[in-house]
Amino acid sequence: xxxxxxxxxxxxxxxxxxxxxxxxxxxxxxxxxxxxxxxxxxxxxxxxxxxxxxxxxxxxxxxxxxxxxxxxxxxxxxxxxxxxxxxxxxxxxxxxxxxxxxxxxxxxxxxxxxxxxxxxxxxxxxxxxxxxxxxxxxxxxxxxxxxxxxxxxxxxxxxxxxxxxxxxxxxxxxxxxxxxxxxxxxxxxxxxxxxxxxxxxxxxxxxxxxxxxxxxxxxxxxxxxxxxxxxxxxxxxxxxxxxxxxxxxxxxxxxxxxxxxxxxxxxxxxxxxxxxxxxxxxxxxxxxxxxxxxxxxxxxxxxxxxxxxxxxxxxxxxxxxxxxxxxxxxxxxxxxxxxxxxxxxxxxxxxxxxxxxxxxxxxxxxxxxxxxxxxxxxxxxxxxxxxxxxxxxxxxxxxxxxxxxxxxxxxxxxxxxxxxxxxxxxxxxxxxxxxxxxxxx
Amino acid sequence: xxxxxxxxxxxxxxxxxxxxxxxxxxxxxxxxxxxxxxxxxxxxxxxxxxxxxxxxxxxxxxxxxxxxxxxxxxxxxxxxxxxxxxxxxxxxxxxxxxxxxxxxxxxxxxxxxxxxxxxxxxxxxxxxxxxxxxxxxxxxxxxxxxxxxxxxxxxxxxxxxxxxxxxxxxxxxxxxxxxxxxxxxxxxxxxxxxxxxxxxxxxxxxxxxxxxxxxxxxxxxxxxxxxxxxxxxxxxxxxxxxxxxxxxxxxxxxxxxxxxxxxxxxxxxxxxxxxxxxxxxxxxxxxxxxxxxxxxxxxxxxxxxxxxxxxxxxxxxxxxxxxxxxxxxxxxxxxxxxxxxxxxxxxxxxxxxxxxxxxxxxxxxxxxxxxxxxxxxxxxxxxxxxxxxxxxxxxxxxxxxxxxxxxxxxxxxxxxxxxxxxxxxxxxxxxxxxxxxxxxxxxxxxxxxxxxxxxxxxxxxxxxxxxxxxxxxxxxxxxxxxxxxxxxxxxxxxxx
Numbered sequence: 001x002x003x004x005x006x007x008x009x010x011x012x013x014x015x016x017x018x019x020x021x022x023x024x025x026x027x028x029x030x031x032x033x034x035x036x037x038x039x040x041x042x043x044x045x046x047x048x049x050x051x052x053x054x055x056x057x058x059x060x061x062x063x064x065x066x067x068x069x070x071x072x073x074x075x076x077x078x079x080x081x082x083x084x085x086x087x088x089x090x091x092x093x094x095x096x097x098x099x100x101x102x103x104x105x106x107x108x109x110x111x112x113x114x115x116x117x118x119x120x121x122x123x124x125x126x127x128x129x130x131x132x133x134x135x136x137x138x139x140x141x142x143x144x145x146x147x148x149x150x151x152x153x154x155x156x157x158x159x160x161x162x163x164x165x166x167x168x169x170x171x172x173x174x175x176x177x178x179x180x181x182x183x184x185x186x187x188x189x190x191x192x193x194x195x196x197x198x199x200x201x202x203x204x205x206x207x208x209x210x211x212x213x214x215x216x217x218x219x220x221x222x223x224x225x226x227x228x229x230x231x232x233x234x235x236x237x238x239x240x241x242x243x244x245x246x247x248x249x250x251x252x253x254x255x256x257x258x259x260x261x262x263x264x265x266x267x268x269x270x271x272x273x274x275x276x277x278x279x280x281x282x283x284x285x286x287x288x289x290x291x292x293x294x295x296x297x298x299x300x301x302x303x304x305x306x307x308x309x310x311x312x313x314x315x316x317x318x319x320x321x322x323x324x325x326x327x328x329x330x331x332x333x334x335x336x337x338x339x340x341x342x343x344x345x346x347x348x349x350x351x352x353x354x355x356x357x358x359x360x361x362x363x364x365x366x367x368x369x370x371x372x373x374x375x376x377x378x379x380x381x382x383x384x385x386x387x388x389x390x391x392x393x394x395x396x397x398x399x400x401x402x403x404x405x406x407x408x409x410x411x412x413x414x415x416x417x418x419x420x421x422x423x424x425x426x427x428x429x430x431x432x433x434x435x436x437x438x439x440x441x
Numbered sequence: 442x443x444x445x446x447x448x449x450x451x452x453x454x455x456x457x458x459x460x461x462x463x464x465x466x467x468x469x470x471x472x473x474x475x476x477x478x479x480x481x482x483x484x485x486x487x488x489x490x491x492x493x494x495x496x497x498x499x500x501x502x503x504x505x506x507x508x509x510x511x512x513x514x515x516x517x518x519x520x521x522x523x524x525x526x527x528x529x530x531x532x533x534x535x536x537x538x539x540x541x542x543x544x545x546x547x548x549x550x551x552x553x554x555x556x557x558x559x560x561x562x563x564x565x566x567x568x569x570x571x572x573x574x575x576x577x578x579x580x581x582x583x584x585x586x587x588x589x590x591x592x593x594x595x596x597x598x599x600x601x602x603x604x605x606x607x608x609x610x611x612x613x614x615x616x617x618x619x620x621x622x623x624x625x626x627x628x629x630x631x632x633x634x635x636x637x638x639x640x641x642x643x644x645x646x647x648x649x650x651x652x653x654x655x656x657x658x659x660x661x662x663x664x665x666x667x668x669x670x671x672x673x674x675x676x677x678x679x680x681x682x683x684x685x686x687x688x689x690x691x692x693x694x695x696x697x698x699x700x701x702x703x704x705x706x707x708x709x710x711x712x713x714x715x716x717x718x719x720x721x722x723x724x725x726x727x728x729x730x731x732x733x734x735x736x737x738x739x740x741x742x743x744x745x746x747x748x749x750x751x752x753x754x755x756x757x758x759x760x761x762x763x764x765x766x767x768x769x770x771x772x773x774x775x776x777x778x779x780x781x782x783x784x785x786x787x788x789x790x791x792x793x794x795x796x797x798x799x800x801x802x803x804x805x806x807x808x809x810x811x812x813x814x815x816x817x818x819x820x821x822x823x824x825x826x827x828x829x830x831x832x833x834x835x836x837x838x839x840x841x842x843x844x845x846x847x848x849x850x851x852x853x854x855x856x857x858x859x860x861x862x863x864x865x866x867x868x869x870x871x872x873x874x875x876x877x878x879x880x881x882x883x884x885x886x887x888x889x890x891x892x893x894x895x896x897x898x899x900x901x902x903x904x905x906x907x908x909x910x911x912x913x914x915x916x917x918x919x920x921x922x923x924x925x926x927x928x929x930x931x932x933x934x935x936x937x
Contacts, residue, residue: 018541
């Protein structure tokens, strides 16, 4: 049924308008290299525009993509291994792959019936080739809906970009289409270097964070070879007042901590934990902590395990969960991240790890601001969905911003769990107390 | 083919001897005339006016004789002026600039090659080696249909490319010259490999609503030298039709000819041919004389098709799998050299100064009579032309011609830079090269330009133009945004 709804028109390569400087190479940072096994997929849904002619919008977007690629030589480059065995990007101007497609019906109709599998059909992706030098790391799919609307599917290897960078790229593309200039040009530079001198001899590097990374890297368990679990994704929208109520209940000042705590408790329940909580890691953007510009292009997401106190009364489990999340967030400060970077620089690993392969991952993607991506004046995206693939292990929770019409405190949560657990989650009492609207799943 | 004179050409004394010899032979008529006139003047002064009057009266002319002589003189003058060939002027020309979004960097070309020729890594390797040594740059363009994975060379896409290229070039020409479509009397379109029905010239007539009594021609199958063949045809037609405008459109449509097999000899054109086109306005109207850029002096066409090897050297055929492609034979360069020699032998006497022709004649006589071992004298064409436009067929062609004609790097700069920026655009490459020379501000009034093109068959065609007025640099030409970056140094091998 779905395969008839989308017809693929063509696949091609889009290159920049000006040739890249020959011979330029960009090495990947330690955070980049950890993410080799993952890729990101984002879908933007736009309402119908005035241009009724099919193909006109696609052509315009393709041309503006060419223009914006001139400022992102990393996006059009290709992966190559340096002499020391680490990845780098050779800026050889090869381009990004673009697929053009057409779908029946309108965007609004599609959004009413969408699920994970259908949504992933709007984003094209190819796994890494045997010879990565000829493998495109960025893919764009433009799907025009016959009765109005447009879906832009954007996917990229996690080696080169995290969700923040990917959103920034699409925003730059939108700015170029709209006004011809980018409002926030990108910065390609390495992570801050390790501090020299003045080291306190009694300085104890924060071993918890490093231990978490160490155990993930060393974990060669069959979690990621066992791929028969059928994961399904649900999008739950929590309105502003509800999020506020949750924050009051947990007495946490930040919506992320409250939401993370809530979902942690609920997912633990559906997983069958009678007491206590399943192991969870949070994933945060560390640009501010490291003093990096918002335009920093690359990976800056750090994972940290959340530790909670065991054996509590049921009623305050939610606040304890949220408190534990809050504690984990505070612990991720500049000093500790710098220690982590230093440790990673000195520890090589043979096989790249799967950072989201074991624990339940809860990622804070609140500050990405994807709804500011306007390709045409006044046409705000109806919805933006994020996927960090592949999902293994317990599951994944992404806390995202909601469309601006819902208010600043409202949140959209995309939960990926095995199919049976997800349906139980959506019927859970605690979740239903906060009255989420189920947008998908 | 080195010089026959002994090699002390480094000696300064010899250089002055050469210069003196050239001056003497080229201006021999003036040098002989001046003493004669001086002698007559002295004689007249010596005789005095009365003597001359007496001399005049002694010659008895009666009326009939005077009338007959004057009629004879008038008759001869009329016949002379009527039979003089009409001058053909090139008013202006416009080259097509492909959109930046059609750009094909090396890396993209190789990746596509790899994806399409998955099962033939050797063919991919071959293409890569060709591209590395090709002399092309990273800004050459292929039509949109070839950007798809896999390419979709349908007839519709080919027509689309034709419309895009030809109409853009034509619009640009009409704007530059202020020509109205209704004033076009002759239309010639040449495109070697794409020949739909109705023809491309009909497509133009339809688009621009040209007159119903227009003389239109569509030349196909004539290869990369078809541009000069069209110019030749236009010139001949302009001799027959007075007061006319002729538009010549030269292009090559890449879309239908992208070879999708893996025969090596046929993969070469894929690597070199790129999108491009040019539209040229020729006229024999007197009012265009002052504003025309060039005057056409000679067109010389040489066809070596009588020789079997030459005939088969660029051959379109099906490969073992039934896919059609153009196969280039290994002795292409040798045959091109032969064709060039033929062409030079014909054009030499038309353009070379007397000094060079005399030297050539002496060497020829010497070889025949005294010693056949003398090496043939290669005339110095740099004395006959200020600018050279060699068809940018490939790096090897330009290298070969530079060596054979003993041209300096600056003479072939236009050809090399056109190959780098636009690739091999087939028949229109000569016009991109002219545009380069103009935009560099090198084209002055009185400069002579030699355009040489090679094509399948095997043909070698030349055209000689004389610049009518010093040409100022403009902004509406394909080089406007990058001329400042040129010339660039093109390495022998570009590492991919």
